[in-house]
Structure formats: C-alpha cells, structure tokens
Amino acid sequence: MGLYRSGKTVFLTSLINHLQNHRPDRFLLGKNARLVFAEELQPSLFERFPYSQHRDRLVTGEAWPEKTRGVYEYACRYYRSDWHFSRGELSMLDFPGERMADLMMVNATFDQWSDLMLSILRDHSEYHEPATPYLKLMDSAAVTETDLLDAYKRLLVQCFFQYRPVISPSAILISPAGDWHGEALKQGGQALNQCFCGLDADSQFVPLSAELRERYPGMRHRFSANYRNYRHKIALPLATWMRGCDALVVLIDVTTLLAGGEGMYQGNRELLRNLIDLLKPGHGYFGLTINTMRDILDPLGGLTRLTRHKLWPAILRWKNISKIAFVATKADKVHESDRDRLRELTRDMTVPIIAKREFQAAQLDVGYFACAAVSSTRSASGHQLQAYREPGTDAECYTPSHVPDNWPQTWSHGQFRFPNVRPWIPRLRDSAPDHIELDRVADFLMR
Template identity: 25%
Template sequence: MSQISDLLFESRVVAESVADYLAGGRLRLGVTGLSRSGKTVFITALVHHLTRALAGDAAKKTHLPVFRAFAEGRIAAAHLDPQPDYGVPRFAYEEHLAALTGADRHWPQSTKRISELRVSLEYRAKGWSLRRSLGQGPTRLDIDIVDYPGEWLLDLPLLEKSYAQWSRETLEAAGVAARAMIASEWRGLTAQADVKARYQEETAKKLAQAFTDYLRAARSDRFALSALPPGRFLMPGDLEGSPALTFAPLSVEEGEDLPYRSLGREMERRYEAYKAQVVKPFFRDHFARLDRQIVLVDALAALNSGPEAVRDLETALTGVLTAFRTGRASLFSTIFRPKIDRILFAATKADHLHHTSHDRLEAILRHLTARAIARAEGVGAKIDVIALAAVRATREAMVRHEGESLSAIVGTPVAGERIGDEIFDGEAEGAIFPGELPADPRNVFRGEALAVSEEEAEFRFLKFRPPVAALGREGSLSPLPHIRLDRAMEFLFGDRLT
C-alpha cells in the first residue's frame, strides 16, 4: 500500500511540474530557518524591494547592484499575483510591512505555520527564450515563496527513524552538558516510567508536558539550542492536546516486544501517527515541490549563548541537508521532477556587527555548514553562504572613546536591552561597540561551559528596533535599507532572469 501511495505521489509531482512548465516560468522558493532567524522579515523585505524598486523615485534611490537583472534595467514590472495553492494561508505581506514601517515600528510575529505568496516578474531576456520564440508574450517569472518553520524541516529525518532509534538519540542528546540541567525533570520522570506497564493517559500527558517544557527551555534565548525535534511540540497550532502530540521518548529497545496497551506500545503508536499525519503530509504537499531554498540562521544568538550552543547549531544544520531533495537541475528535471538545486545558508542580523566582521560571520557559518555543504555538493546542488540583514536596523559611525576612535554601530535598542548597568528604553539611540568576531572561525567552538549570564558571554549582541521608514519625494515608502539582500536575490533566482 505504501509503494502505491508513493507512486501516486510521484505521478502527481510529475503532472504538476509539466503543467507549471507549460504555463510559463515558475520557481518555488522555500524560505525557512529556526525560530527567530528572521524568515518573516526576509520575505517582507524581498517582496518590498521587488515590487517597490521600480516605482517612482524609489528606483533612483535604491541600489541592488549585485542583482543583475535589476542593475541592468531588464525588469519591466513586478507585482503580487494570486497564489496557486488555495488551501495554504497567504503570507501576510501587507500586515508585516506595516509592522516594520508604522509609527510604533516593531518586528513582525515569527512564522508559526506554512504560508505562501506569489511575486510575478516581467523582464527582458538577454538571450534566446523558448516562450519568446513560440510567440507566447512577454517573458515572465512567477516566484512562489513558501514560508515554513525550520522546526518542521528538522522533523523530516524522523521519517527514516523508528521510535526506539529516535528515543535513544533524544535521551542521549539530553545528557550532554548543554542540556542536562534543563532536561533533569523530564529525564527523572522518564527514568521512573515502566514501558511495559498498562497505558494511562495521565502518565502520557505528564511525560509529554515535561518533554515539551524541556524543548521550550532549550530553545530560549538563554540557551539558544537548535536541534529540537519534533518541531510541532513547539508550534502545536490546532494539534495541541491531540494524541499525535502527546508522546515522549522512552527507554525501549529496537524490536522489543511490548505488551498490548502498554505505555511503551502506545507511545510508539503515537510517534508513528505523528510521522504519518503531520510530517509526511508536509513533505508531500509542500517540501518535495520546492526548486530553491534559503535557510536563515541566527548564528549571533548561538554565539551569545556560548560554544555548546554553537556546536548544537552545527548539528542542526548538518541535519537540515539530509531532508533536501537535492540535485543539479536539467531541462528534464525542471519539467518532470523538480529538485532543490540551489541552497543558500544565510547568517542573519549582520547589521548587529560592524562591516569589518561581516566576512567573518560568513566564515563562521561556512565552517558550521561544512559537512552539510559537502554532502549536498556531492549530489550536484549549488550551495552558497552569506551574511545579510534583510532590513538594516543600524548604521555605522566612528566614536571617540577615552581618546581613541572606535568603529561603532548606531541604532535604537529594543526596550529592556541592557549593557552592564545601562538599560535601554526603546526610544533613545545608542552607539554600540559590538567587538570583532574571531578571524579563525574554529575559535567559536572553544570552551566547554554554556554561557548562562551576560558576564560569562564572550559575545553580546543587542536587539534593535526596525529603522525609521523613509519616504520618497512622491510620498511613497522607499525600499528599506539592507545588507547583501541583492546578493541573495541573484543567487536564488538571478539565473532564471537571463
């Protein structure tokens, strides 16, 4: 039955791919990243630049030099169109833009569910075009942006794991230095659980709640850990309280014969239901149809928390690549079976650093993703790594301090942020000396203890409010400032605009 289901799935993917190709240029761009990595801000800024950069005097003031189709003046129009998947929520672009640019400017709510938005670009092709040669009108590229939580991506490897294997790996991970303290209550309950005892719903709820509390604590700013599947435990939505989210790892052996209606047998059934009813539909309906992918990474949060958090981020990023259907695109694969042939890893919030550290941030992310990149490149996918700020919240300045000129960043820290005894009110600007990242990226792994206080942290990066929105001469909103967003555009879809 499973083989028949898989065959039907592949047939549907082929049919959709042929229909998309005949209808015109289309690219499905996946945007993901772990919590608070800036997915919503990235998509909002990307769409804002594409749709506003050509309007009025904004075109004279906006510079996207690395995005060649724009720099060469070949994009004739850009606009939002109805999305193709009517059963998927629309990405709330207008609402998020208003949050960034309104009078009380603030960062929009983070991604908690899948959403989609279509941006259509009309452009002048540089060379031969199949559609133009067939007289099918102006050359157009529809970019379907699919926004989904990175936590869901980390669930995909579960499809290949049994309950016993997942339980063993999860319990082992909870015993390392970075997790042992926050996992102690849950591990204590697990140690007392009798996997062969008759199943009781109250016991299952207590174990699942303790496990969820551990996952939430691990994800908090204090610890900033990354490898935390199952992802829906942190973003339950309408599944909250359902049996599919009421399970937890237990100490069971592979192939162990557990009694009927025992705690261990029921936990295993619920784990398998989670894979079948939550993880697999996401893979089939959305993930497997992507062409390009950007993975946003908040490396600065891990650096804030210390070497253990950095190591955990490396583990998570390595796991990310196991989920991708990667492979070099060809005409045949474009028509008949899409594969993700370009993946961009992006270290966000580069504006929290002076530009002299931007390349170092890239080097750190490249080091963290080295194993993942080697695996993906081995099957033909093109990979790049950048440091960017989709919306630049700071500017740079030279500041005199104790008779010395120092490179600083200037912005409005979020209310409650602090440096030493100074607490910011969210209104006044501050000049911050962020320091320099190490020239050797291997240095971020040095040390064993997880930094749990401001005094212990080697790095300290503040959170800033969005910049004050600028208006053009005609009163329209000017494109938001950014760092290297144009480079991301060029890598992700610039080749499709030639």
C-alpha cells in the first residue's frame, strides 16, 4: 500500500518483469536461488493487473504508467531452485492511493467515522487552514445539507491542493467508476459540480458533529445510509483483501515528503498510523495475537485446549499479516551516497507506529528498505545524478538535494528538490530494468 504517486504501479510492474524473467545475477533471491515462473493465474477478486500495458508504455512512450483508477490484482505461480517439494503462489494488489483514506471507514459506523474525521481536522495543525470554514459552518445556528456538502467539498479540494492525504470520501477525486477528477479540479471552473462526496450525486455524505447529528436526525439518517453503501462498495473489498494478506509492503516516497514540507509528512504519518491500527498486523482474526494463537496451538496440550476453545473455527481459518516491509521508493532520485539515509528516515518515521505491534506479536517481521523499482539515474562525482534523456543523446546531469540525517525539526515546501526523471528501461520486454534493492524486498517477502 502507498499513497497516490508513491510508486505502487511501477513497483509491481518491475517486480513482475523480474519474476517472469528471473536472472539471479541481477535479482538475488535467497542464496542465489533461481526462480522459475510457471504461469499467470486468474485474479481471485479484482480485475487483472495490466502488466504488459504498463511495461510497454515505459518503453514505447518512455513514460511512467498512468495513474491507477481501479483496483487490480496480479497472481502467478512459480518454482524455486532452493525449494524441492513445493511451489509458490503470489497474489498482489494495485489500487489508487487516494482510496487509502477511505480505509478508515472499515471498522466505523457513520457516527464514529464523523468523529474520527473531525478530530483529524480539529487536532492536526496541517488541516487547520483548509478545515476552518467547514468547522465554523457546523457551529452556526442553522445549516442546510447543501451548504455542508458544498463546504466539505471545498475543504477536500483544498487538502488535495496542499497535498494533505486524508481526503475521504475519495470519490471526490476518483469516482467509483474510475474517473479521475484531479486534473479538472486543478483547472478550476465548474469541475467541482461534477465531483461527489459519495457514490453519486444523490448518495452523498459528509462528517457531522455529535451536536448536528442530534439536531438534524433526518440528515444523519440519510448520510448514514449513503455512508454504509459507500463503505460497502469502496472500502470493504480493499480492506478484506488486505487483511487476508501474508505480507504488507508500505511504500513511502520520502523524496516527495521532504520536497512537500512538514505538513505533508505529518499527514502521511497520521494516515499510516490509522491504517496500521486498522489492519492489526501480527494479529489473526478477532484480534488474537500470534502469541495467543501459538499458546492455543502448542503441541503439548495445545490440541486439547484448541478443541475446547470457542474460536477454533476461526483459528483454523487463521491468516494474518506476519511481515511488513517499509520501503522508501524512488531511491534513484537521491545520490547513492544518500540512500542509507533514505532508509533511516523511513525507519524513524515508522518505528513509533509499528513498535507496539512488534512487541505484542512475536512473529511480526519488519523490514526497512530504500528501493528504486526502475532505477533511472546514475550517480556521478560531486553529488551529481545523470538522468536518462533520449537514445543517442548525452545524459542530463543535475544535483539533487542532500538527504538529511534526521527529519528536520521544521521545513517548508520547496526546501528540498529531487526532480522527476524519465524511466530508463531496456526495450526488450524480457529484460527487466535496473533496480535498487527491489530484490531485497522480494526476498524478504517471499522467504
């Protein structure tokens, strides 16, 4: 998982390219194991991930993949030279990063979601400025549904302009049918009239304070019903899939967080904290910790306890997220001498979020990586990077910012610069791109 533009689609495309055409000298797995790709499998729940389309666009258009607008799954079967009696099956998901904000709906009723959204808007300084008109409107003597919808839409659009990630319902940016409104919103004009806070124009909802919920029970009732439909259609399928995963890869674009300023960092971290709380990595169904599971399943007397245990049907279906990889993406946008720092910043940002879970669940493996799925620069002397231009022309040279040792106490938008570059990828489809540490991430996940 990762926010919009964090690099999910590029990550998956490059990973699939390497798995389908594995070369141990370029993609190290285990102790030099060879992976043999057997076949692509039918996705279980979502549409098929358009791998070839993304791979071709990288080469022929020399352009990065288009923004993802739907939920896509890629599944395959493979063999490994260091496994003699088994084969592996891998299933991975790609989705629009904007949908991450809706995952907060998963365990919440409309009232609870309202309280959570309003507490983020009130208590987190990075939302104060865009949220003030909406919060003031809720405190006024009389409000109408239209006024609230209008003000909340404007608040979400301001958050989008200021790169704040908690924009929910995300349908305001990507409709349930997959129409991306971001570009039109940037142009201004009438675009906002075509964007809805819900499944469609007649099914909208916005968070209501406890006081408004009491004062306007009709409004609360309508919004609750619209919220439930939205949650069911948009948030639940994604969350259910994620909760059934063995491993979670959290992509964090540290270069963009540095370039975007401290508000962007804080917003991202808060959202990540909420999502980790929701997915409860290291816990099985019903929130049992792995320690409890192990105790119940202990071979000395565990079986007796298991048969007596009320939850045994659930335990037999037990699945949980037992690995998390926190991955700083686009590591090729920083000079090679700075890449360890990129990994350390990712660690500093996420350790406080995951530490409690690691402590409670003895079998939660956490890894930290600085990775580029399609490494598109070459580091040169004098802290310079060479970026790919066109075949036959000289590579362009530029100097990116230095990555700091620690997250600064305060920093502003534009203080750090890590320019975007074009993808540098072999034209031959079965030749996978250069990468940085993508194999380490894969090895961690597929071990």
